[in-house]
Amino acid sequence: MLLLDMLILLPLAFAPLAWVSSRLNHRWPRFFALAGVICQGAALAVVASSVTSAGSVVRGAIFAGGSTIWMTVMDGLSLPFLVLAVAIGSLAVVASWNVTKAPGSHHALLLILQGALAAVFLADSLVLFYIAWESVLIPMFFLIGGWGSSNSRRAAMKFLLFTFAGGAVLLVGVIVAIIQTGSLLISEISAAGGVTTPVMVFWLLAAGFLVKLPVVPLHTWLPDAHTEAPTAGSIVLAGVLLKMGGYGLIRVAVPFAPEGFEGARVALAILGVVGIIWGAATALVQSDLKRLVAYSSVAHMGFVALAIAVGTAASVSAAVVTMVSHGIVAGLLFFLVGALYERAHTREISSFGGLGVVAPRWSVVFVIASLASAGLPGLSGFPGEYVTLIEGFRAFSWWIVPAGVGVVLAAAYNLRAIAGTVQGTRGSSSGILDLSTRETSVSAACVVAIVVLGVAPHIVSSTVVPVIISLFPGMNGGL
Amino acid sequence: MTPNALFWLTFGPYLAAAIVSLTADAVFRRESSAGTISAALLLGAGGVVGLVGGWMSSSGILHGVLVVGGAHSTVSGLIGILAAASLLSVSGAQRVRLAQGAPLVALASFGAGLSASTNDLVMLLIALEIVAVCAYALVVLSRDKRSAEAGLKYYIQGAIATGLFVLGLAVIVPFAGGSLTYAMAGQVVSSLAPATPGLVAVLLIVAALLLKAGAAPFHWWAPDVYETAPPFASAFLAGAVKLGVITAVGTLVYVGVPIESTITLAGDSLRGNVAVVLAVFAVMSIVIGSFGALAQSSYARMLGYAGIAQVGYALVALAAMNPTASIVLIATYAVAATVTFSAVGVFAVLRPRWDGSVSGLAGMGRAHPVLGVSVSLALVSLAGIPPLVGFWGKFQAFGAAILAALSLEGAQGGLLALMYWALIATAVLGSIVSLAYYGSVIRALFFDSESEVVIEVNPVDNPSDVKRATVVIASLAALLTLAGAMPFVFGLAVALQGFLLRL
Numbered sequence: 003m004l005l006l007d008m009l010i011l012l013p014l015a016f017a018p019l020a021w022v023s024s025r026l027n028h029r030w031p032r033f034f035a036l037a038g039v040i041c042q043g044a045a046l047a048v049v050a051s052s053v054t055s056a057g058s059v060v061r062g063a064i065f066a067g068g069s070t071i072w073m074t075v076m077d078g079l080s081l082p083f084l085v086l087a088v089a090i091g092s093l094a095v096v097a098s099w100n101v102t103k104a105p106g107s108h109h110a111l112l113l114i115l116q117g118a119l120a121a122v123f124l125a126d127s128l129v130l131f132y133i134a135w136e137s138v139l140i141p142m143f144f145l146i147g148g149w150g151s152s153n154s155r156r157a158a159m160k161f162l163l164f165t166f167a168g169g170a171v172l173l174v175g176v177i178v179a180i181i182q183t184g185s186l187l188i189s190e191i192s193a194a195g196g197v198t199t200p201v202m203v204f205w206l207l208a209a210g211f212l213v214k215l216p217v218v219p220l221h222t223w224l225p226d227a228h229t230e231a232p233t234a235g236s237i238v239l240a241g242v243l244l245k246m247g248g249y250g251l252i253r254v255a256v257p258f259a260p261e262g263f264e265g266a267r268v269a270l271a272i273l274g275v276v277g278i279i280w281g282a283a284t285a286l287v288q289s290d291l292k293r294l295v296a297y298s299s300v301a302h303m304g305f306v307a308l309a310i311a312v313g314t315a316a317s318v319s320a321a322v323v324t325m326v327s328h329g330i331v332a333g334l335l336f337f338l339v340g341a342l343y344e345r346a347h348t349r350e351i352s353s354f355g356g357l358g359v360v361a362p363r364w365s366v367v368f369v370i371a372s373l374a375s376a377g378l379p380g381l382s383g384f385p386g387e388y389v390t391l392i393e394g395f396r397a398f399s400w401w402i403v404p405a406g407v408g409v410v411l412a413a414a415y416n417l418r419a420i421a422g423t424v425q426g427t428r429g430s431s432s433g434i435l436d437l438s439t440r441e442t443s444v445s446a447a448c449v450v451a452i453v454v455l456g457v458a459p460h461i462v463s464s465t466v467v468p469v470i471i472s473l474f475p476g477m478n479g480g481l
Numbered sequence: 482m483t484p485n486a487l488f489w490l491t492f493g494p495y496l497a498a499a500i501v502s503l504t505a506d507a508v509f510r511r512e513s514s515a516g517t518i519s520a521a522l523l524l525g526a527g528g529v530v531g532l533v534g535g536w537m538s539s540s541g542i543l544h545g546v547l548v549v550g551g552a553h554s555t556v557s558g559l560i561g562i563l564a565a566a567s568l569l570s571v572s573g574a575q576r577v578r579l580a581q582g583a584p585l586v587a588l589a590s591f592g593a594g595l596s597a598s599t600n601d602l603v604m605l606l607i608a609l610e611i612v613a614v615c616a617y618a619l620v621v622l623s624r625d626k627r628s629a630e631a632g633l634k635y636y637i638q639g640a641i642a643t644g645l646f647v648l649g650l651a652v653i654v655p656f657a658g659g660s661l662t663y664a665m666a667g668q669v670v671s672s673l674a675p676a677t678p679g680l681v682a683v684l685l686i687v688a689a690l691l692l693k694a695g696a697a698p699f700h701w702w703a704p705d706v707y708e709t710a711p712p713f714a715s716a717f718l719a720g721a722v723k724l725g726v727i728t729a730v731g732t733l734v735y736v737g738v739p740i741e742s743t744i745t746l747a748g749d750s751l752r753g754n755v756a757v758v759l760a761v762f763a764v765m766s767i768v769i770g771s772f773g774a775l776a777q778s779s780y781a782r783m784l785g786y787a788g789i790a791q792v793g794y795a796l797v798a799l800a801a802m803n804p805t806a807s808i809v810l811i812a813t814y815a816v817a818a819t820v821t822f823s824a825v826g827v828f829a830v831l832r833p834r835w836d837g838s839v840s841g842l843a844g845m846g847r848a849h850p851v852l853g854v855s856v857s858l859a860l861v862s863l864a865g866i867p868p869l870v871g872f873w874g875k876f877q878a879f880g881a882a883i884l885a886a887l888s889l890e891g892a893q894g895g896l897l898a899l900m901y902w903a904l905i906a907t908a909v910l911g912s913i914v915s916l917a918y919y920g921s922v923i924r925a926l927f928f929d930s931e932s933e934v935v936i937e938v939n940p941v942d943n944p945s946d947v948k949r950a951t952v953v954i955a956s957l958a959a960l961l962t963l964a965g966a967m968p969f970v971f972g973l974a975v976a977l978q979g980f981l982l983r984l
Contacts, residue, residue, distance in 0.1 A: 065970055072969045129876075129973075133867035143920075147928040160918055166866070167913045173876070174905060177883045241805045412507060 003052075006074050007064035008045045009124060011117035012089075013038045016426075024106020033110035039116060043088040053081050053465070062124065067447060070186050073127035078465035079473075082322055083123040083242075083249055086184035086329045089451070090118045090241035096444045097302045097337050098234035100344075101149065108149055112234060123249060131254070132176050135210070136198060138167050142235065145390060149232035157230035159225075163211055172210025174201055179258050192257035192473060198277050204262025207255040208270075215247030217273040217301045218280045228296035233340025236292070240299050241333035248306045256310070257473040261417050263313070270311035271398060274404050277304025282411035286418065291342070291349045294419055295335045298375055301408055302328040302383075307437065308405060309390040317393035318465040318470045324386030326462055327374065327455055331383060332443040334371045334448040338364060341441055345434045351419065356428030361436040365424040367445040369394045374452045376416040377409055382455035484541030484549040487534040488598070491549075491557050495591040498791065502583035506940070511880030514576070517568055517583045523725045527563035531594070532979070540983035546601035546662070548732075551983035552808050556596035556728045563819045564590040567716040570823035572946040572954045573830035575711045586717050589615035593725030600736055602653075602661040604648055605729055609693055612722055613639045618716040622708050631705035637963060638702045642692035649685030653896050661920045667737035671751040678841045680754055683984060686757055690733070694726040696762050697769040704773070704785035708837075712826035714780060719788050719822050720815035727795050727811040731804030734759075735982045738802070744919030749908070750771075753897065759800035760904050767792030767911040773846055774918045780828075784821050788864065790911050794878050797908050801901065803881035809980045811873030813819060813961070817871060819946040820859035820957045827852060827950045838962020839925050852951050855958035862961045865912055867882040870965035873976070879908060945973045 016038030024031035052060055053076055062074030072191040076084070094112055103107050111194035118141070121134030139162060147158030160435040180186060182197040197203045213220045224244075228236050256263045281300030302324060341364065343349050358365040372382035377388070387409065437445060455462065498520040505516020531554045540550025564586050571579050592611030617639065625786050653661065657671045664940075673679035692699035705953035707715045738755050770790025779785035791814045798806035828835055828842065831849060835841045846853025862871035886901035968976045 070972050130969075133872070140866060143923075144927070147924060154753070155924055158919075158928070159920055159924060161598045161915060165914065166864075166916045168910045173879060174883065174909060177880045178875070178887065180878070181887055182885050375799050 003043050003049060003060050004063050005049050005074055006060055006062040006124065007072075008051070008285045009042055010074070010121045012041045013120070013198065014114040017110040017117070017406070020447050021106045021110040024104070024481070028102075031106045031109040032095065032099055036092065038113045039088060039091045042116060042120065043092070046084055046088055049064065049076060050081055050085070053078060058094045061126070071127055071129050072122075073130060073187060074124040074212055075126035075189065076124055077469050078467075079249075079253060079322070079455060079469040080123045081465055082118060082326050082462045083245060085471055086326050087116065087123065087242045088117045089448075090238060090333045091119075092176075093333050093444055093448065094234040094237045094339055096440060097237055097340055098232065099440065101234075103149060106233075108145070109235070110146050112238070114231070115141045115145070119238075119246075122246055126188050127153065128176055128180060128188055128191070129186055131188060132169075132173060135172070135246065135250075138246070139169070140417075141164055142243065142252040145238075146168070146227055147234040150230040150235065151232075152230075153226075154230035160464075161227040161455060162224045164220070165381070168210040168213030173208055175206030175210070178203055178206065178219040178475050187438075188254060194377060196258045196260055200259035200262035201263070201265055204259035204266055206257065208251065208266065211247045211250040211255055212273070212307070213247070213343070214250070215307060216300065217256075217304065217307050218277045218300065219283075224300060225293055225296045227297065229290065229292045233336060233343075236296075236336040236340065237333045240295070240336055241329040244299060244303055245329055248310065248321060248325050249305070251307075251310050252321070252470065252473065256331075260397050260474075267311045267313060269392075270402075271308055272305070274304045274311055275408070277301065277307060278405050278408035280304075282408045282415060283417040286411060288415075289350055289352060291351050292336070292339050293417065293424070294351070295301060295351075295416060296330060296417065298412070299328065299332055301412060302332070302375070304408070305387050305390055305405070308394060309386070312390065312393045312397045313392050314397070315467055315471050315473060315474070316389055317397075318474065319466045320386045320389035320393065322386075322466045322470075323455070323459045323462050324390065324446075325381075327382035327452070330448055330451050331371050332457070334367070334445065334452075335375065337441075337448075338368050338371065338443070341428040341437060342434070345421055351422035353356055354423040355426035356424075357434065358424040359430060360434050361446075363437045363442050367437070367449060369420055369424060370452065372416040372420050372448050376413045379451070380456050382459075384456055385459035403451055420443030451466070482537070484543050487554060488543055488547060488549045491527045491531035491554060492591060492594060493559070494523040494530075494972045495561055495587055495594060498523035498527075499584045499591065500773060502580075502587060506580045507856040508582075514579070514926045517571070517579050520583045520587050521568040524561040524568070524587060528558045528561025528563075528565060531555065531561060531856060534558070536979040537980070538978065538983060542600070545651070546604045547595075547598055547639055549598060551807065551981045552728060552979065553598040553732070553983070555979040556724055556812065557595040558810065559815065560590050560594045560597070560725055563721040563724075563815060564717055566953050566957055567660040567713045567823055568827065570716065570799070571713045572826055572944065572950045573640060575735065575826050578624075578711050579713070579940065581712060582619060582622055582711065585615040589619070589717070590721060593722050596725045597728035597732070598710070599729070600663050600732065601708040602650060602663065602666055605733075606643070606650070608635045609726070609729075610643065612725065613643070613693070616718055616722065619718065620710045621710060622711050625709075627705075628709040628852055631702070631709040634957075635702045635706050638692060638699065642689040642699075643825050645685045645692070646689035647687065647893035648684045650891060651681035651687075658974050663733050663736035667751070670737075671739055680752075683755060686733075686807070687755070687762075689731070689760055690726060690730050690798075691792075694723055694730065694792050696796060697766040697788055697789055697887060700766070700769065700789045703789060704777075704782045707785035707788070707822065708779060712781075712822055712824075712829070713827065716819045716822035719784070720819040723788065723818075724811050724815040725790065727792065728808050731808050732982055734799055734802065735804040742956065744802070756800050756802065756897070757883075757900065759796050763796035763800055763904060764907050766790060766796060767907050768793075769916040771911040776912060777918075778840070779837050780837060780842065780922065781822065781825050783817070783839060783922075787915065787918065788818060790915060791818075791863070793911065794875065794908055797849065797965040798878040798881040799905050800904060801857070802887035803877075803884075804982055805977065805980050806874075806877035808879040809944050809977065810878045810980075811978065813874040813964075816957055816961055816964075817859040817862045820862070820954050820961070821856060823950065823954055824852065824856045827947055827954070830944070839922055840929070842922065842925045843929035844926075846923075851955055855927060855951075855955045857923045858958040860922055860960055864916045866916075866970075868965045869960075870961050872965065873973075875912065877977075879905065882908065896947055
């Protein structure tokens with residue numbers, strides 16, 4: 003279907019328009035950006051209708067004749083990530099609605115990012131996957147460095163070097179996989195049972211994915227990048243970029259090297275649990291609200307690593323649910339923190355207080371997002387992490403308890419954030435304006451998504467599970 | 482097109498360019514750019530013929546010593562195009578030197594193209610001497626003390642290289658029966674018993690060629706030369722000339738090193754020995770080039786060291802006995818290097834008080850977005866980040882080494898496989914480090930703000946030659962982007978077709 007390739011090409015086509023239009027009017031780029039994301043969403047809606055039935059796939063068709071590099075495919079596993087990418091992309095555009103510094107370049111970079119991200123989740127050719135994976139780097143590097151806060155240049159370089167280092171190792175893994183299997187297609191290699199040296203290939207591939215996810219100790223780029231990035235950058239980083247790591251593990255690393263994965267499960271689980279506790283404990287002591295959200299990402303992504311390590315159909319689909327949930331929740335939280343920073347020009351938790359009275363709409367959304375992040379039943383954060391813990395107990399028995407401690411810590415840091423901002427006495431925050439209509443409406447859409455995903459997580463897991471069962475060999479799929 | 486026609490339609494214009502610009506230098510005033518422009522047009526025209534002809538691959542051997550078609554013509558064509566670009570990208574004060582520079586660049590293009598299009602060692606020596614003589618003169622065109630020093634270094638090292646080459650030939654000549662083609666030389670070397678003299682000959686010739694290419698540990702001249710020569714000359718020497726030399730080495734390895742059923746480290750396996758020699762040079766070049774570049778504050782010097790590392794990556798592919806991959810890599814490097822070195826001249830005009838340092842470029846990209854974006858694209862391509870064309874070079878080179886490592890089995894092969902894995906690890910490390918120094922330039926161009934008041938030439942009263950230089954640089958950057966997208970549309974096989982060695 004040609005429309006599938008349009009998911010990648012449409013945002014890329016709008017990027018130069020956004021850039022050029024800024025020469026005429028500085029307001030136009032944001033409309034082009036929004037139009038680009040909406041067109042991408044519309045194309046996705048059309049394509050998605052043919053994927054929702056279990057087990058069906060849609061293949062791209064644009065260069066179908068001669069090329070072996072540009073091969074795209076969409077199945078039940080790509081779909082949730084693509085929906086997330088489009089949703090987060092529109093949130094990012096709205097968050098940067100009033101950007102004044104070079105809006106043309108800013109929105110063009112956002113659109114390039116959208117195209118590259120879509121390519122990551124759509125690629126069936128391993129080479130295209132790697133190209134898309136690396137193409138995300140440069141626009142994000144420019145977004146962080148060009149529009150970030152005071153220390154952003156260092157953070158941008160750190161982001162670039164860490165993720166590129168992971169990517170260089172990933173490239174070796176990709177080439178080894180191509181040479182050993184003689185195929186370029188991810189689906190073919192998975193179906194053929196993967197490579198001949200699974201342990202080496204698994205760790206080569208995983209190195210790239212784990213840096214992006216990230217797991218402790220490869221996470222140190224994340225707090226800096228998230229904190230220093232402009233709001234739109236933080237939203238896309240936390241909302242979609244981190245999910246590339248989890249997607250890569252599920253789509254590429256595990257099916258390519260099943261035996262390697264078997265041997266690596268314990269190590270992966272330990273990395274996950276360490277991430278959960280490290281991220282949560284570090285978030286607990288942050289004084290900067292944005293940094294707090296950044297470290298909470300490390301904890302949530304630890305859950306994703308743990309869920310993948312458990313390796314049952316239920317736990318891996320829980321990993322996807324956690325990723326989608328965290329994408330929306332963290333995206334929303336960065337959006338809210340960004341909105342607050344725009345008004346108060348500070349992110350110190352101690353300088354806020356009493357926002358519940360001053361900015362009630364902001365407060366309601368913030369409380370819901372924080373509670374979702376803390377894993378309150380009924381909100382999107384709960385089902386994924388809950389299933390992970392249950393399945394984890396079945397796989398690793400009592401060794402899973404430390405992860406449970408992480409859940410308690412998550413409640414602690416989120417409640418602390420709520421207490422420090424929404425509750426308390428009105429400090430210097432009395433003059434802060436509440437969310438505008440534009441901001442309220444996108445926040446409300448996110449809240450709806452959080453509640454729906456919390457109540458009915460099967461809308462994600464039901465499309466994902468059939469694919470996961472086919473990707474994880476030896477999995478009986480007992481749900 | 483017959484091989485004969487293809488050869489002369491490529492190389493004829495190069496010679497004509499040399500003659501035309503030499504005549505123009507004698508007839509017109511110094512400031513006139515008529516000679517340069519016509520030379521550039523001739524070089525570009527010949528280059529396009531070569532490039533297209535290389536892809537069409539009407540290949541053949543000419544007069545026993547010349548080869549046309551495939552990589553030989555593609556590279557010869559690319560050399561002409563890059564030479565034309567470096568001549569057209571000249572702006573400001575360099576222009577005075579240009580009238581004398583143009584014939585040298587044209588003649589050196591002829592030599593460099595010839596070195597890529599021959600299968601004979603004597604012919605190669607002659608071609609490289611043509612390049613060398615022009616290159617010495619180009620380096621000292623700046624006419625200051627530092628460039629004189631660099632020129633002298635270059636000259637001495639070049640003389641040593643020639644000496645080594647001739648010495649290596651001397652071992653082979655008595656056994657070669659009058660013919661010194663690569664194939665004959667390979668036969669002679671691998672049939673010599675005992676094997677030691679043959680290996681010494683190989684080592685001497687390889688060392689001589691790598692000296693010309695600026696690989697470590699024969700790199701001492703390179704950073705000095707690239708920093709002090711006029712920017713258009715650095716661009717030409719770092720890009721086009723290096724491309725010619727590496728293609729020559731690639732052809733020599735492809736033809737001269739006979740295919741053996743198993744590569745081993747045993748003393749009489751020519752293939753194994755050549756692989757080890759090249760691997761050692763590759764590791765040294767990557768390590769010295771990468772960390773040397775990291776330590777530099779001067780933009781051009783940093784690029785000089787980075788070029789050493791890039792030759793190292795090409796040697797990784799060569800050590801894996803995959804010349805095509807090494808030529809692809811060095812071709813992508815050559816285009817990007819022409820952009821980055823040509824930009825030095827434009828930077829100097831736009832910011833007269835620029836001290837040549839990377840930090841001195843602060844804010845340049847924001848003030849001159851087209852130039853800044855073009856240079857950034859070239860740097861990203863050099864770092865091998867997709868979807869730019871530099872990625873395909875890196876992909877091919879890494880792939881060659883990994884294929885070599887994976888295909889080796891057994892006890893003897895195990896050691897060799899280990900060597901290839903070490904090569905791969907070094908290349909990965911080097912490419913990570915490379916992003917640190919390439920990224921620091923992008924960071925300076927776009928993120929940093931000028932610390933002091935810099936006198937910036939107002940874009941409105943940019944002299945026309947700066948505009949022309951910017952257009953040339955931007956077109957090369959567009960070429961990097963489009964060539965990078967080519968495999969998407971046509972597939973990798975078609976994209977690489979022009980770089981196949983045909984003999």
